[in-house]
Amino acid sequence: MSELRGVGIGLGVAQGPVVRMTEALPAPENTPSTVGVDAERARARDAVGAVAAELNARGEAAGGSAQEVLEAQAMIAEDPTLQDEVDARIDAGSTAEWAVHDAFAGFRATLEAVGGYLGERAADLDDIAQRVLAHLRGVAAPGVPDPGHPYILVARDLAPADTALLNLDQVLALVTIDGGPTSHTAILAREKGIVAVVGTVRAADLVDGETVIVDAAAGTVITSPSDDEKQRAAQRAAERLSADTAPLTPGALADGTSIALLANLGKPADAADAVARGAEGVGLFRTEFLFLSSAQAPTVAQQREQYRELLSAFPGKKVVVRMLDAGADKPLAFLNDAHEENPALGLRGLRALRASEDILREQLTALAEADAETEADLWVMAPMVATVEETVYFTDLAREYGLKTAGVMVEVPSSALLADRVLAHADFASIGTNDLTQYTMAADRLLGSVAGFQDPWHPAVLRLVREVGAAGARLGKPVGICGEAAADPQLAVVLVGLGATSLSMAPSALADVRHTLSTRTLDEARSLAEAALAADDAASARQAVATLAATFPHH
Template identity: 50%
Template sequence: MRTAGEATDGPAIGSEAESRLHGIGVSPGTAYGPVVQVAAPVEPPQNEAPAADPAQAAEQAVAAFMRVAGALDAKAIHVDATARDVLKATAMIARDRALHRAVAKHLAAGQGPATSIVLAVDDFAAQFEALGGYFAERVTDLRDVGSRAIAEVLGLPVPGVPDFSEPSVIVAEDLAPAETATLDRSLVLGIITRAGGRTSHTAILAAQMGIPAVVQVQGATGIPVGTPVSLDGDSGEVVLDPDPAAVEAQRERRERLAAALSALSGAGRTRDGHSVALLANIGGIEDAELAGPQDLEGVGLFRTEFVFLSSETAPTVEEQTEIYRRVLAPFGDRRVVVRTLDAGADKPLAFADLGPEENPALGRRGLRLSQARPELLDAQLEALANAARATGADVRVMAPMVATTGEARWFAERVVAAGLPKSGVMIEVPAAALRAEQVLGEVDFGSLGTNDLAQYTMAADRMEGELSSLLDPWQPAVLDVIAAAARGAKAAGKPLGVCGESAGDPLLALVLAGLGITSLSMAPSKVPFVRLALAHHDLADCERLADLALAASSAEAARQAVLSGAAAELVQLL
């Protein structure tokens, strides 16, 4: 087993040519500090002897998994709602009886205890990766659980982020969600990982927590512990032993940016007064309680999955009403856009299993599940209507994974029947984007989920880190699809927002505004910079920048064209 300070990939770091590393910036901001390396996962001894008593070893392995689950539950008590949901979902993996049975099978076949855990985890990881979607997202969690269980079986320290007391930059092969969710924000200046992707849990949680992060940095785990590094969560650059003058320039830029951001407040609008609403993405009660007091115009995406995914039985209308009431209350009369249950074969529900599918990412998920089990949707809509009446909130409900006009009409009719005033659709399937005028003609608004839209447009699994360049929201083909949806929304006379990753990029926000997007929803920490970007440009400027991006031949060229054409006052702060 390697210690936290040993190199795990790449050549030795130290020459001038190796002083700069490059990855993908996934959480904005800059940071400077010493490196803390996360210990590598615990692995079984080589040529581990078979268990003397396989049945007893199986019981011990189950006990180890249960201790892991208990430790994760204990951590969940002290974190916010988003992190709590992640930890509880990871604890459920540790309690999975099918995983326990797989370990027992390998023990019975003559493998050692730790080796049996590795083989069982490998079995499940292969299945998860083949299923894609939500399952693929959980492979990192699964391997983290396995490594923790091995440590318990072998009596070794649990792997993960080591204890440290000095503000530092965390570096890892990848961070399991359980690790990211429990980081001490007062000590973690930034995050660098060798693996990961734009929509990985590490990226999402880092942005939610306001921690600058860069992923897909080759050579990251070879950086010696204690090495001072600077990182830029926008450009993706990591500099080892940076020049003091460069560090000072980065600090000054942070101060200029902070001053510029503090000078602006209120609704999002361009310099000439064109409105672009700035909204928050939230995933639970504590997210809502944290976002509510902030300078936001409301919520553009409330993900409701947490209400369902941790339940063995369908939550009652009464249970849901109380949860939604607590989410809506912090926003007063501001809008809260609620995405109805986005689950299905790739986000399995114990109480709504539609059976196995060859390709769950293209299967009965989102609204398709709701059409197969309409009682789940009707109960959710009833609870949302109850909560809206109790709080007086401006609740707007949208359906995920809508592909046709008929689906949009079906959903809108159920929303009206529940007594809710406004229905909408997520446009994350190219079919809906291309037929946006007709689809949006059936509802009151639309919202582009650019993460899934990029995945389906580029035929690239959003959880496959090696395909991150294809999933870049600057890809001209993805921008073409967004532009088509915006033209359709304008023709239908309906507002169209964006609630995917691209909404929080200050430069891309200008392009989206120029394409006709009317609202942008993002992690709350990203709102001030987007507000600033809009304030430095007229609508005509945004339209010009959109034309530049659409004319580009690659994602990199699109971003560079917009960067070159944007206001100097903004570029100096990037």
């Protein structure tokens, strides 16, 4: 046997045969057609039609938001403008393959330049072009395989459309070669409760059909496992299943210290699932979904309805709403579509809202109106706050609208280092570990080449969390964590040891985190935090915590 190391998502374990995702097809050569214009046009039209029909059929089978994604792809495939571009290249003597490849590439560049929601669709074009090329060449389309039996999927990384198509009865676990703990694949794996190990560089050596054990808790993929190892993995999988069905209790440590376990939500429709999984409220409601698909900002009345639906699902419970966090990977035409060389360091979050204050004021109006009509305990927070002055600006504005609890997201090292001054004005702080890691390590979280730096276990990031936790304790202000780090059960214990008073995560992660917290006292959590802080890098912080945790009594 050998052990391949990556970053595990959650605590799951699974075993089965490897099936590798097919690699992208090579680009065609621009050679002259040998069959003539009419034949090439017919080939191109047949291939596009077949791909659109297949996407629609898959969408119908998948249902839900996956159906919307795939039907939109089918519409793009048959776009008349694209068809004209393909025809023009065929008329100039090209083959259908080259015409499709070149026309789609040109269309992609146009969409990327437009940015915003359409810019996000640019990657979908690659997927459609690959499918059409595969059809023209008579080979299998790249993408999620369907071998007809349960398997472990090994891929370089997954496009969101691929993840939408995963058949969870067949895909036992996911292993990716690229990607870090905050990549789209990792976030979707957590959301869907898929056992996953990402950033497993040596997974490139795995071959179809070999049996492996994917152990997310250990962050390993074990090749050629013994019968004993397979049996132990099966037993652990069964234990986890029973933990999933354990009674829902409020989050607490072994010594009774209460730690509220909250849900990260993207739209009101997700509330019911969060409640069913025992969420004690909402630690992060992302309001972007209201804005991302619009050419202009939604009205106050449209916003109020959505906020009312959300707040009604949590009577008497805390609901933390983040103001619109646009910019960087989420540009909006009506807010900040100016081209920026480095958008992660540009006009985003609260900066963008201040530049268009009417949008911020409309959001606060809608929230205040929804709050007046519902029983939830509404908290509001500003994203991407970097200074004390910004804190004062936002908390004053929120209070002007009668919102009684106003706080800030700590995602920038400056606000973590000045947490005592920030919390002198804000009612609470919520740490967004994804961005805090990105800005501490100077590593773009969307860039695969630096994914190795994007690890919230890094002691530099944990030191900043400790600053905020300590300031919160001194001033009696709550400090929550709402980044992906809160969904990592071992790291959740460390974060509590650093002073976090609540943890917010994808609802599917609640059971694992609830169970792990219940096995540790506050003193143990603090000792584990000290061990992580004393390490030199993320990997040794993980290892130090695992080693020390193994010496503690079983509560």
